[in-house]
Amino acid sequence: EAQVTQNPRYLITVTGKKLTVTCSQNMNHEYMSWYRQDPGLGLRQIYYSMNVEVTDKGDVPEGYKVSRKEKRNFPLILESPSPNQTSLYFCASSLQGANTEAFFGQGTRLTVV
């Protein structure tokens, strides 16, 4: 089954404790991206990747890191999480860039206390 898988689904952590949210897709898509969803703000893009070893900042990259060492994986790293990073995070992939539809993971609800 074609899918984008994120882990974990729920995470509560403390300020400053490094964490990684994993994302994997099995569709051989070139493009992958991370979004955060906040009330009243919709989905905002954090980082995206056009292909292996190619990553770029989206609209809200501060406080986040990503890497794309393999085509299927695109982890999101929070080196020192802060409470303002409490949000619902989605990973997505698409066949080729932003002119084909994206497939989303089920989301990761992160709470930073």
Place this chain on the structure above:
Amino acid sequence: DQQVKQNSPSLSVQEGRISILNCDYTNSMFDYFLWYKKYPAEGPTFLISISSIKDKNEDGRFTVFLNKSAKHLSLHIVPSQPGDSAVYFCAASANTGNQFYFGTGTSLTVIP
């Protein structure tokens, strides 16, 4: 600044009637537009898209209309069904860019 706007946070419609969801954009470089549907505790799922070379695209009960001069698009759902109750996001991208820009979403409730 929000480049894609959905000015109606919520919409209620009777079952069987038409639902019309609206979306406005500011960037004239956008040439590809999509609608996504999102149920609680799930990720958004792709619904329908339209390229700027068209002004209408239809898929079953769902039709998207694009008015480039007004920088406006709308999603029509006919007839509306209770299972259509969800949050709908409008998104846009430019052929020259690599980013999707999403609106803030409209929560549709279809009343049986």
